[in-house]
Amino acid sequence: MDRPGCMLMARSFLLYLSAAWLLAATRAQQSNFTRPVFQCGGDLVSDSGFVGSEDFPSYYKPNSKCTWRITVPEGNVVMLTFRVMDLEADSLCRYDYLDAYNGHSNMKQKLGRFCGTFRPGALISTSNTLMLDMVSDDGNQGRGFVAYFSGIAPTADEQQFCGGRITKAQGEITTPGWPMNKYPPGTSCSWLITVDPGMVIMVRFDKFLLEADTYCRFDYVAFFNGGERDNSRLIGKFCGDRAPEPLVSNGNVLLVQFVSDLSVTSDGFLASYTAVPHGTAVDSAPRLDRPVTRTTTTRAPTTTTTVKPRGPKPPRTRTRVTPGLIGAPRPGNGKRPVMGNPLCAKACKRDGTIKTSYCASEFVLTGKVTALTPGPRGSVHVSVTLIRTYKEGRLSVTEGAARTVKMVAQCRKCPVLRKGADYILMGGVDEDGRGTLSHGAFTALYKxxxxxLLTSLGKQPC
Structure with a gap:
């Protein structure tokens, strides 16, 4: 199914879930029970319970940040299952998003960043604590989220859930649905593998097929030595159709994390691991105790991941910033600008709100991105099939079976556009009648x- 179809299905399912939630709340009130009243953050200490965005099922507030700290009884781990998810959709979850952390601090391992309307898969912590951070900007709001948390035994069957704690000396890890089905969208799985002291963990991939992307932004599997912190122990991130080479940890603890975004899915992977004595010579398995960049060829563009080479002179590293992805360097930390285009070194963020951008833009339209072609100095040429125009200005529109326009984005990394998706697009027009999208131009997935809203803005004075 294509991405717009997926989004339509997700929206329909969300409306169904919201209606079911309201029906259950009404029945609860008739039975002298009350439905939960969700606050902006708080400490949730219980065997189990619900957590949700403030005032759900009403729309969450703009410009807010809420933090929930979940604690279940000692000796258990937290399992979080999402019932409803409706946050502003963006391919990199830059505007409204929910972060989940493996503990009560944002310095702990990030289990995922989520937005849109697809529900993430079940999340499982490696201790009895978990933290959620929800952030919204001043733009579009949704109904928020509702999730159910519960304490489960850490020795539960690893195959029952997506991820978990594993203490066996050898075993297998697979993506959800393997081998009969493709992995689902909006999934985050974390396996914390711990073996006996003095041993290290070797991982080999038998099958491997994830959505390909140059920077592994959408679907990927990542490895962490120890897995105690968010960024400091990231040792590799992989995607595409070429299996990584065998990998060996530098200690007896390895965190393996699989993430899929909200759209395209694939077959997934099958990996086996085994504990081997520390110091065992495994020529075919690079050690994961030093950081470096290796490029792995896929059918799509090359996939860049982080590992550490042997030899006296390490190659030039290419650290990519991927907002919203686990283990991504924080803005300003190791960013490598695109030569000749200093704009691409800036953080990717919209410069204004939907209203201020509407007034400041020469054109405002909704349309489907049908082609993205690299241009000079890090720019990209964009072809768009129009859904509707609200302001055209001097924009040149090609008439035919479908009305189309040509645009140029100054930086190929910002704004983030994906072929086949529907967007709201606002910007200027150059002397050739082409639309121009500046770094920080207002774009958003179209619902x-x-x-x-856009029709209403067109009737208001600027």
Missing amino acids: TPHGK
Whole structure:
């Protein structure tokens, strides 16, 4: 199914879930029970319970940040299952998002960043604590999220859930649905593998097929030595159709993390691991105790991941910043600008709100991105099939079976656009009648309700 179809299905399912939630709340009130009242953050100490965005099922507030700290009884781990997810959709979850951490601090391992309307898979911590951070900007809001948390025994069957704690000396890890089905969208799985002291962990991939992307931004599997902190122990991130080479940890603890985004899925992977004595010579398995960049060829563009080479002179490293992905360097930490285009070194963020951008832009339209072609100095040429125009200005529109326009984005990394998706697009027009998208131009994934909002903005004075 294509991405717009997936989003439509997700929206329909969300409306169904919201209706079911309201029906259950009504029945609860009739039975002298009350539905939960969700606050902005708090400490949740219980065997189990619900956590949700403030005032759900009403729309969450703009410009807010809420933090929930979940604690279940000692000796258990936290399992979090999402019932409803409706946050502003963005391919990199830059505007409204929910972060999950493996503990009560944002210095702990990030289990995922989520937005849009697809529900993430079950999350499992490696201790009895878990933290959620929800952030919203001043733009579009949704109904938020509702999730159920519970304490489970850490020795539960690893195959029952997506991820978990593993203490066996050898075993297998697979993506959800393997081998009969493709892995689902919006999934985050974390396996914490711990073997006896004095041993290290060797991982080999038998099958491997994830959505390909140059920077592994969408679907990927990542490895962490020890897995105690968010960034400091990242040792590799992989995607595409070429299996990584065998890997060996530098200690007896290895965190393996699989993440899929909200759209395209694939077959997934099958990996086996085994504990081997520390110091065992494994020529075919590079050690994961030093950071470096290795490029792995895929059918799509090359996939860049982080590992550490042998030899006296390490190659030039290419550290990529991927907002919203586990283990990504924080903005300003190791960013490598695109030569000749200093704009691409800036953090990717919209410069204004939907209203201020509407007034400041020469064109405002909704349309489907049908082609993305690299241009000079890090720019990209964009072809768009129009859904509707709200302001055209001097924009040149090609008439035919479908109305189309050509645009140029100054930096190929910002704004983030994906072929096949529907967007709200605002920007200027150059002397050739092409639309121009500046770094920070207002773009957003298009939803049907946006049409009324844009029509309303067109009637208001700027």
